[in-house]
Amino acid sequence: MPDDGIAVFEPIDLPIPLPGPGFPVPAASGLYVRRLAVPFARVIEEVRLDVDGRYPQMTASGVIRPVGPGVPVHWIAKLRLAAPNTWKGGIWYKNGNVLALPQTNVVIVATRNIIPANRSLRISFSGGGRPEVTRDLSFESSYFRKVEFEFDSVEGANPVTSIATCAHPNRPANMACEKLSIETVFRRAGFEVSRSGDNVMPGPAPGADAVWSDQEMHDAMQAQWSRFANRPQWAMWVFWAALHEMGAGLGGIMFDSIGPNHRQGTAIFTESFIGVPPRNDANPAAWVERMRFWTAVHEMGHGFNLAHSWQKQHPPEWGNSWIPLVNDREARSFMNYPDNVAGGQTAFFADFAFRFNDQELLFMRHAPESFVQMGNADWFEDHGFREAAVSPEPTLALEVRVNRQRPVFEFLEAAMAELKVTNIGGRPLIVDSGILATSHDLTLIIQRDGRPARQWRPFATYCLAEDPIVLAPGQSLYQAVFLGAGTNGWDLAEPGNYLVQACLSFGGEDIVSNPMRLRILPPRGYEEERLAQDVFSDGVGRVLAFDGSRVLGGAVDTLLEVSERLAGRPAAHHAEVAIGLAAGRPSKLLVERDGAPAIQVSSADMREARQRLDSALVANSGQAAETLGHIEYAYYADRYAGMLAGAGEPEAARDTLVTLGKTLTRRGVPGSITDRVTGRLASLPVAAR
Amino acid sequence: MIAVDLQDGFFRDRVVVAVDGLELAHRDGVTTRTQLGFAATIELAEPAGTTRLDIALPDKGLATTIDLPAARPLWLGVSVADHGLVVRIQERPFGYV
Numbered sequence: 064m065p066d067d068g069i070a071v072f073e074p075i076d077l078p079i080p081l082p083g084p085g086f087p088v089p090a091a092s093g094l095y096v097r098r099l100a101v102p103f104a105r106v107i108e109e110v111r112l113d114v115d116g117r118y119p120q121m122t123a124s125g126v127i128r129p130v131g132p133g134v135p136v137h138w139i140a141k142l143r144l145a146a147p148n149t150w151k152g153g154i155w156y157k158n159g160n161v162l163a164l165p166q167t168n169v170v171i172v173a174t175r176n177i178i179p180a181n182r183s184l185r186i187s188f189s190g191g192g193r194p195e196v197t198r199d200l201s202f203e204s205s206y207f208r209k210v211e212f213e214f215d216s217v218e219g220a221n222p223v224t225s226i227a228t229c230a231h232p233n234r235p236a237n238m239a240c241e242k243l244s245i246e247t248v249f250r251r252a253g254f255e256v257s258r259s260g261d262n263v264m265p266g267p268a269p270g271a272d273a274v275w276s277d278q279e280m281h282d283a284m285q286a287q288w289s290r291f292a293n294r295p296q297w298a299m300w301v302f303w304a305a306l307h308e309m310g311a312g313l314g315g316i317m318f319d320s321i322g323p324n325h326r327q328g329t330a331i332f333t334e335s336f337i338g339v340p341p342r343n344d345a346n347p348a349a350w351v352e353r354m355r356f357w358t359a360v361h362e363m364g365h366g367f368n369l370a371h372s373w374q375k376q377h378p379p380e381w382g383n384s385w386i387p388l389v390n391d392r393e394a395r396s397f398m399n400y401p402d403n404v405a406g407g408q409t410a411f412f413a414d415f416a417f418r419f420n421d422q423e424l425l426f427m428r429h430a431p432e433s434f435v436q437m438g439n440a441d442w443f444e445d446h447g448f449r450e451a452a453v454s455p456e457p458t459l460a461l462e463v464r465v466n467r468q469r470p471v472f473e474f475l476e477a478a479m480a481e482l483k484v485t486n487i488g489g490r491p492l493i494v495d496s497g498i499l500a501t502s503h504d505l506t507l508i509i510q511r512d513g514r515p516a517r518q519w520r521p522f523a524t525y526c527l528a529e530d531p532i533v534l535a536p537g538q539s540l541y542q543a544v545f546l547g548a549g550t551n552g553w554d555l556a557e558p559g560n561y562l563v564q565a566c567l568s569f570g571g572e573d574i575v576s577n578p579m580r581l582r583i584l585p586p587r588g589y590e591e592e593r594l595a596q597d598v599f600s601d602g603v604g605r606v607l608a609f610d611g612s613r614v615l616g617g618a619v620d621t622l623l624e625v626s627e628r629l630a631g632r633p634a635a636h637h638a639e640v641a642i643g644l645a646a647g648r649p650s651k652l653l654v655e656r657d658g659a660p661a662i663q664v665s666s667a668d669m670r671e672a673r674q675r676l677d678s679a680l681v682a683n684s685g686q687a688a689e690t691l692g693h694i695e696y697a698y699y700a701d702r703y704a705g706m707l708a709g710a711g712e713p714e715a716a717r718d719t720l721v722t723l724g725k726t727l728t729r730r731g732v733p734g735s736i737t738d739r740v741t742g743r744l745a746s747l748p749v750a751a752r
Numbered sequence: 753m754i755a756v757d758l759q760d761g762f763f764r765d766r767v768v769v770a771v772d773g774l775e776l777a778h779r780d781g782v783t784t785r786t787q788l789g790f791a792a793t794i795e796l797a798e799p800a801g802t803t804r805l806d807i808a809l810p811d812k813g814l815a816t817t818i819d820l821p822a823a824r825p826l827w828l829g830v831s832v833a834d835h836g837l838v839v840r841i842q843e844r845p846f847g848y849v
Contacts (some may be wrong), residue, residue, distance in 0.1 A: 314849040336847035358849050371789055373760065400789070402847070403840075493778050504764060506782045529779045529792045536823050568764045570780055570811060 064242055091148060091173035092118040094207055095184040095200035106670065110186055110200055111207045112171060113428055114142060115615035116148055120421060123150070123171055124267055125186075127163055134160040137431045140169045148173050148730045153190075158431050160248070206255035207428045208435075212246070213259040216303035217662070218266050221333045223355040230349035233412050243417055248360050248397075252419055253428045257290050259298075262660045267651055274308045275330070277318045278523070278609065278652060283321065284328040286614045286653045287660060291600060293324050295439035299366045301359065306335040312336060315358045317365035324438030329362040331355065331733040338695035343406070348655070353412070360397045366437055369423050373400035388669045390603040428540060456489040461576040463565045465505075466693045466730070470581035475592055475598055475625065476633040477607050478547040478583070479543040480556045481690040482565060484574070485539040496530040498569065499542030506566045509546065515699050522608040543694040548604030556599050558585040590628060598634075607637055611645025613665060619645075636679045640691065640699055643675030647706045656714040669710045676703045681719060684726040693732050697723060701743060713747050720744045753825040757846050758782050758791040761832030770806040771798045778835055788848040791829075807837060833837065 092115050097108040110125040124139040137158040142150040151170045166188035174183045181203035189195040216222045229240035246256040264287075267273055275283075280302060285291050288300040307313045307330070314337040319328040331337075336400045337354040338345035372394035393404050396419055400409035419427065426435065462483040472478050482499045486492050499505060507519035519546075534540065546555045546563065555561060561583070565576040586592045597603070602618030612619060622638035629635045646668045654663045680687050680700050688696040700723040707716035724740040756769055762782045777794045784791045798805075807830055810816035816837040820826065825836040829840040 131776060139840070159836050312845050313788070314847050316849070320787075336845070337849070365787055368784065371760075374786060374789065400849070493780065495780055498781065504783075529782070529794070568781065570766050579779055 207253040211298040220303040222303035226356040315362040477637040555597040639675040639679035647672030780804040
């Protein structure tokens with residue numbers, strides 16, 4: 064019963080009717096709004112009152128928007144009951160245009176009524192040495208926020224979207240026995256949940272691998288999710304498959320951290336460890352159902368920007384919490400690991416009520432929308448050079464450079480750079496072979512003259528297995544980077560002069576590179592200006608970064624146009640590499656078949672691949688090496704040779720490698736690289752004559 | 753076989769693993785992927801009869817010594833907490849979600 068002693072009556076799952084004396088009345092909790100007094104006016108003020116119903120947080124929060132342009136202010140207050148239907152408290156959090164709300168206290172009076180249209184709320188702001196302000200708001204919803212889920216799965220993945228709470232004998236003694244759905248869990252967390260159409264997709268064709276990578280899921284999300292958009296929205300795609308490519312140790316993941324809008328997609332892998340009950344479990348089938356259900360809600364919690372229960376306090380480098388939070392390793396929450404509590408999963412589920420804990424509910428219900436909404440705030444905050452810990456006696460040197468005489472790029476040419484890290488100390492160092500490949504350790508800043516510096520954010524953030532190697536004194540590692548575009552957009556594309564600088568974190572030391580100046584030339588004419596409107600898009604950036612796509616058709620069409628209209632120019636090499644590599648390899652693709660989604664494994668089109676890659680890599684190999692950069696040129700040509708050899712054309716493969724070797728030699732690339740090409744040549748089968 | 757899972761609280765850390773006083777593995781730049789609470793796995797092919805494992809983050813001045821049970825294979829989960837390194841030992845792989 065709420066603490067004002069009034070029994071409340073509320074709809075559906077938020078909250079359930081509570082027993083009590085007298086006639087039940089509606090809950091006061093919910094969303095109240097104020098609109099401008101004109102027809103169809105937008106909401107300029109919201110208040111979320113959270114004092115009764117399911118899991119009350121005794122909190123109110125709100126947003127006040129300016130009538131015209133401007134920044135809104137978000138506030139949160141802790142409440143206590145002051146009189147029947149009246150709560151008061153201090154505002155402890157403000158975000159945004161705080162000058163718009165100088166007051167420090169609130170008094171809220173709610174009018175309950177069985178008819179929703181007759182419910183209302185009066186709020187008074189006072190304190191802070193300013194006059195009291197009182198406003199009336201209308202009842203909008205029993206829920207605090209709206210969200211939409213789409214549940215898609217691969218055939219045979221056995222998704223679990225609802226559960227019988229008493230099916231397993233190990234449960235709280237007072238557990239309410241019911242059929243509990245994922246939607247109900249989130250309704251009880253305060254969300255008005257709707258579902259878009261769910262889809263079951265046939266599994267991959269025989270011969271194709273059945274495991275899923277983050278990139279494949281990201282592609283599938285874009286192709287399959289009816290609500291996909293590169294913008295923040297209260298909607299989430301939930302995907303069930305058998306296994307992730309990481310193996311059975313990964314039960315689920317909020318995989319969506321490879322685009323500009325994170326946290327829109329999450330996945331559950333039902334044949335991973337979450338499908339394996341403990342030995343001698345009293346009801347193995349129910350254990351598996353519960354674990355799959357728990358994992359789904361857990362991953363969806365990450366989509367709401369919830370961390371694990373033991374990660375609420377974390378290293379400052381990971382970013383700031385929205386408010387100081389407390390680690391709770393023993394939390395019986397969807398966001399804790401059952402195995403991690405004292406007594407393990409048995410102890411966890413013996414006391415688990417299928418809910419989020421209070422600080423998680425506070426965040427989901429009352430934090431600023433941008434912190435919670437899918438596709439809005441990123442999981443991490445970034446850091447800059449200001450805090451660089453540069454050693455007076457560095458062990459490594461970092462160089463950023465381009466493989467051309469002058470650092471000048473044509474308009475529309477994808478800007479490629481090369482990073483080189485060298486052991487400049489007197490003793491061998493153990494480094495990770497991927498030290499330059501992981502963006503966790505590398506920060507790149509791009510600054511156009513006269514503009515603020517921007518941090519380069521690659522489309523993909525890789526989590527690579529450690530691969531320690533010995534870097535001898537004087538020895539170097541290299542990495543190509545596509546600087547042109549990333550999740551920040553096309554930061555290095557407009558004509559002008561730029562400065563690029565990198566910083567690598569190594570063993571607690573920050574290695575700052577040389578500042579590299581480069582120039583982007585102006586367009587040669589109207590045709591290039593027109594093309595630029597399509598090229599400088601997120602889709603084209605992704606296709607170039609990921610070496611092709613079978614999904615982003617508009618972007619691929621743009622690159623086809625680039626390859627035709629700018630034939631022979633540097634930009635065409637990049638376009639044809641992306642088109643040719645995608646054509647030359649089989650790929651899993653989500654399609655619609657007879658009105659139903661299906662996974663289709665498309666085969667390679669070697670004719671198209673040969674046409675594109677011969678043009679991109681062989682016909683003018685010197686220009687190819689210059690514009691793609693030596694590392695990428697060697698990588699692409701080697702891959703192309705592998706494709707040709709795999710297609711039964713060893714002579715063509717041999718010719719490609721010979722061209723590669725000669726080109727690199729002509730350009731003064733170190734012998735260690737050209738030796739590798741020679742080794743590849745020797746490994747090719749001899750063609751039958 | 754002993755697998756050491758570097759789990760939570762790592763940020764660009766150098767990690768050294770030694771068995772019975774002999775350094776067997778060394779990782780730089782270990783960072784936790786926060787969605788999973790997992791950073792990396794170090795698999796050790798340890799000498800027969802190994803009884804003690806040392807794990808250290810020298811740059812942070814953190815170290816711990818673990819007396820190993822006899823069972824093999826063995827999985828160790830190591831996390832960085834406020835008060836030092838926390839180690840969990842189990843005879844099955846860790847799972848992450």
